[in-house]
Amino acid sequence: MPQRYIKKILEARVYDVAIETPIDKAPALSKRFNNEILLKREDLQPVFSFKLRGAYNKMMHLSEEQLSKGVVAASAGNHAQGLSMAALKMGVKATIVMPKTTPQIKVDAVRSRGAKVVLHGDTFDEASKHAYQLMEQKGLVFVHPYDDPEVIAGQGTIGMEILRQHNGPLDAVFVPVGGGGLLAGVAAYIKYLRPDIKVIGVEPEDAACLKLAMEKGRRAVLPQVGIFADGVAVAQIGKETFRVIRKTVDAVITANTDEICAAIKDIFDDTRSIAEPAGALALAGLKKYIEQNGCQGQTLLAIDSGANTNFDRLRYISERTEIGEKREAILSVIIPERPGSFKRFCSDLGKRNITEFNYRYASQKEASIFVGVQTSGQPEDREELVQALADKGYQVTDLTDNEMAKLHVRHMVGGHAPFAAGEEVLYRFEFPERPGALDKFLACLGSRWNISMFHYRNHGSAYGRVLVGMQVPKKQRKQLKPFFDKLGYNYTDESDNCAYQQFLSAQ
Template sequence: MTARASANSNPKLLDQYIKKILSANVYDVAIESPLHIAPFLSERLGNNIWVKREDKQPVYSFKIRGAYNKVVQLTDKEKAAGVVAASAGNHAQGLALAAKELGIKATIVMPLTTPEIKVKSCKARGAKVVLHGDTFDEAFAYSQKLVEEKGYTYIHPYDDPEVIAGQGTIGMEILRQLNDPIDAIFVPVGGGGIIAGIAAYVKFLRPEIKIIGVESTESACLHAALAAGRRVTLPSVGIFADGVAVAQIGKNTWDIARHYVDEVITCSPDELCAAIKDIFDDTRAVCEPAGALGVAGMKKYVEREGIKGANLVSILSGANVNFDRLRYISEVAEIGEGREAILAVTIPERAGSFQQFCSLLGKRPITEFNYRYRDDNSAQIYVGVKVGAEKDARQKLLTELEAKDYPVLDLTEDEISKYHIRHMVGGHAPDSVNDELLYRFEFPERPGALLQFLKSLGKKFNISLFHYRNHGAANGRVLVGLQVPKDKNQKKEVETYLVELGYTYWNETNNPAYQLFLR
């Protein structure tokens, strides 16, 4: 998915921001982050891929730049009253450090879903942390209440000219660090602070360089705004990439982005996981999902345009990721890259059949194999296979299996296969469970969330299947089988009941993976 900005320009606006960026005070606390070549990605994609290492900042993200530039310019009276911000974590850490350096009291309001590593980091830098709400917008509303009650000065994470100017120093550094012609810069987008700052500086001096925003498909607020021609509020926001989980692009950032961002590319969580692995392979940096957006978008751009030999810069915006989330990231990285296939294959139930099947796979590594006896004639297996990075590698494998008369079903893109079935394969339900409906749920992950979900689900219908796995992501995923009598009124009642629960859900009763392995 892409969206393109307006071709109109606003030179006066650029003049204002250039002056602010050139006079921005960030280097009391921030470093000029290195610009590293990514050798493996460069070779694989046929272009010169550069990574701007904002993970090297003292707070492991670019946010220190904008936060310090804003706070250092406050009046003595404002500094004495203290500052407050709402943040998913990176801006919070930047503000905490800025306030500590300047001897100012800082209060940070964070969503309950914020990774623990970010909460600890803010506290370690002397800030008072208040956990409130499940999203940035709920945390923001509470922070405004504190402004009214306590007289704090609110330091916005992105929608402030001085914050934007602080982030704009990244663009200044890139042009200074890379003398060769730059074709495009890929910038993560949440509320728009970093892309607005970079676009303002780069487009003033080098308008031929493309500024391309990259958003998560779960929070693509700039993409939606460009498509509508105005700022819009997303009805819901996914928080896998919590650093960019914003429902509406900022007002000040929109004024710049709508004129000077060339286009916006959106990337799925699976694609972000693949980009995290790519960055690790080249730099040994373990970045957060939002931090990998630039590389993920750049890869899609290269594939779409078919360009070769270009100089492409991606912003690695942050590395504040909970360690336990890496388990989930590693599980789906190869799928996100298209290098792993998840298949359901029927093989004969006889000695040597598995060996024969593996021989057909050749040197392709098997990443996962699940099996349980079904009957005397055939066995249904759930298998993961590495297929290589070639565009048609998965289809080639499917064709080979079908040519050898193996019934095969491709489950690589199936949600419940990736997150549930692979951990549950072990046999079909007994004949007595013949009235089961299957539902997939998502809920905000935080301490006690699973218990709250179970309490909400209640005892109205018997639970015949249940799978939950905490994989460190911001959303909990649950697969539930409910026994519902085969009666139209009963089925209508269960749907009404689930709507009233208020959780996002999908009916997966007809899902082929469920039918093959668990029904």
């Protein structure tokens, strides 16, 4: 039962290495949403994330014999840094298996704390399997990042601090979810002492393993996991964590990439700190909860779980923020191809600012423009904008939620390719990002089909994103799926995507 965790949390040994982080009010957010919004600042830990708590508590429960053998873990980031610091404090040898795609800044951070880093595989699953092999071969003790009672109890000290630090009304606590260790620990403690407080888990839309388990009533594996919020990119919720969560958590909310980016900006505006995507996830869920429930005058707290992000990613985050705040609409609009059409379009927009405008001459009759338009931030404003343009005779397609349009099309130049008509297909891929990865990807594609379009952009994350057009005769189309499955990369067929059809297709 979850109640057994109360004693564990109260006795957890975390403060030899971790600090009791403050709860900060977010004044700008609170004013904007007419609720008191609080942030639990786990980004201020010595390793810039909460993971230190669970890792150290687990190690404090190991025997002298176990500690003498050394510990091993698989991690691409926060757990690795937390465990390496805990091991350094206790004088224990630590081996961390990290995917080869791990950014160098994180590898260096782990090594600087005395841990041995083993780079293996392109994914966390490959690294994890190798870590278990090392455990068997060398007799090391495996420290799980979330699915362990002592790790859960260590993370649960955050819930204990929240209730101790905040004595006033508290309506809901929002917690980011990956494998579930943080949510299980926090929910077990808060629900035991204050069952009136709602505890709500928040997941990325493209990595919602807890939501899947809740819907099925059992743990299940996601067929594909999004990688933007890498700190919570987990395909299956933990076994022990799910046992606790299903008895203590009130609801699960999901947030998309744009909403997470907007939350990163919100945290920066109120604290002048930069959260990692997983760190801002709980706030993204909090904002969505207010929108869905029309909350007024409530006290809501989000756990800012970490700040371990790469500087290179900030460009991408900044690009997506305005859409996440619903302050920008991305539209495809067809206007007449004649002098004065653009001026008339701007006049028809009224006092709205144009944030982006992409156009290439393609026809003597009409022009397809890719345009960003400023909106008020109210959900209905975008709908009113699209309807207003349609009423003025424009053919409008709303691309604001079109991932391919935002990732690729808005950055591409060129236009239609009539010579490829009838044969071109379009696919979007994700492949591990590391030196030589693009060359390897192209080598895997080989020369079987002619590449008619290609767009690649480095977003500073562990995975690269590529958009590829290929000329494939119709009689060979059935060969594509088994061929791509054999490549082993995540892929999406975008041949029917409206953004492609309007701006880049061969037709």
